[in-house]
Amino acid sequence: RKEVEQDPGPFNVPEGATVAFNCTYSNSASQSFFWYRQDCRKEPKLLMSVYSSGNEDGRFTAQLNRASQYISLLIRDSKLSDSATYLCVVNGISNFGNEKLTFGTGTRLTIIP
Amino acid sequence: DGGITQSPKYLFRKEGQNVTLSCEQNLNHDAMYWYRQDPGQGLRLIYYSQIVNDFQKGDIAEGYSVSREKKESFPLTVTSAQKNPTAFYLCASTRNRINMNTEAFFGQGTRLTVV
Numbered sequence: 001r002k003e004v005e006q007d008p009g010p011f012n013v014p015e016g017a018t019v020a021f022n023c024t025y026s027n028s029a030s031q032s033f034f035w036y037r038q039d040c041r042k043e044p045k046l047l048m049s050v051y052s053s054g055n056e057d058g059r060f061t062a063q064l065n066r067a068s069q070y071i072s073l074l075i076r077d078s079k080l081s082d083s084a085t086y087l088c089v090v091n092g093i094s095n096f097g098n099e100k101l102t103f104g105t106g107t108r109l110t111i112i113p
Numbered sequence: 114d115g116g117i118t119q120s121p122k123y124l125f126r127k128e129g130q131n132v133t134l135s136c137e138q139n140l141n142h143d144a145m146y147w148y149r150q151d152p153g154q155g156l157r158l159i160y161y162s163q164i165v166n167d168f169q170k171g172d173i174a175e176g177y178s179v180s181r182e183k184k185e186s187f188p189l190t191v192t193s194a195q196k197n198p199t200a201f202y203l204c205a206s207t208r209n210r211i212n213m214n215t216e217a218f219f220g221q222g223t224r225l226t227v228v
Contacts, residue, residue, distance in 0.1 A: 006155075032215055043203055043219035044156070087155065091207070091215055099163060101146055101207060101217055105155025 001026050004090050006104035014112050017078050021107045023088030024070045030092035033064055035073045038085045038106065047073075047086070075109075083111045115140045119204050119220030126191070126198065126227050134189045134223045136204035143208060145187035146217070149173060150201040159202075162187055191225065199227045 006023045013019045025033075033050035048055065050062040050071050061074040075082055088104035117138040126132045136145065144163050148156040148171075158171030162181040176195025181187055187206075191198045202223045207215040 008155075034216065036217075041201075043222050044217075045219070046216050049216065089217065099144060099207070099215070100158075100161060100169075101144075101205065102158065103148070103156040108153075 003027060003092075003102045004088055004104040006088050006107050008105055008107060010108040010110055012110045012112055013078055015078060015080060018074065018076045019078055019109060020075075021073045021086055021088075021109075022070055023072070023104050024068075025088075025090045025092075025102075026069070027090070027092045028066075028069060030069075030090045032091035033062075033071045034089040034091075035060075035062055035071075036087040036089055036103075038087055040084075044087055044103075078111050080111050080113060083109060085109070117204060117206050117218050117220045119202075119223050121223060122221065124223055124225045126225060128227055129193045131190055131192050132225070134191065134202055134204075134225070136187045136189065136220055137185055138187075138206045138218070139185060140206060140208075140218060141184070142206035142218070143184070144206060144215075145181070146205040146207075147171075147177075147179065147187070147189045148203045148205065150203060156203060159189065198225055200225060 004025050035047045036044040037047045038044040050064045054063045059076045063072045085106040085108045087106045120135045146161040147159040157173050160179040162168035178190045204220040205217045207217050
């Protein structure tokens with residue numbers, strides 16, 4: 001089983017719609033969770049951290065479910081500019097007992113006019 | 114301004130040659146990472162380092178080597194043993210505080226092409 005798994009998509013969604021992504025992780029000791037956005041041929045950039053209580057930033061809402069070991073990202077009222085690849089990131093403990101950052105393969109989102 | 118810098122942005126290599134990609138950060142981050150990304154694919158971990166003079170293999174370390182002689186620098190060497198090195202290489206760093214939300218900062222990446 002992969003350490004971090006995402007549905008690769010692509011998700012093709014009409015402008016104004018709501019879209020949700022899920023990401024599962026295998027290491028129950030994982031501590032920190034993030035969603036990153038990556039535009040074509042660019043480096044990933046932090047979209048938002050994911051807190052245990054869930055958090056919202058404008059049209060974006062992130063949730064963490066530790067019992068089921070998944071995190072989610074909800075985008076409301078989607079804009080054309082939301083078209084990108086969304087990467088789930090988990091920060092946990094490696095087999096060597098130190099910190100390790102693991103990325104999902106990303107979910108590609110295209111917003112259709 | 115603090116940040117993480119990768120160089121060069123584009124790199125062409127002949128088959129059979131070793132090549133070294135530079136990654137420097139002035140964020141005073143402890144941890145540094147190298148990832149590889151192929152077209153339409155996610156990031157795969159090559160090597161990572163939590164402290165100076167220590168590093169661990171990631172998921173696809175074969176054909177690569179790294180060093181961490183200074184906190185600020187984590188160069189990646191792509192050796193001739195790497196069978197398919199053409200890819201987008203990304204370097205990242207974090208503060209290495211596992212109990213806090215440790216955001217990763219990325220360099221702009223190096224596109225390596227074997228010719």
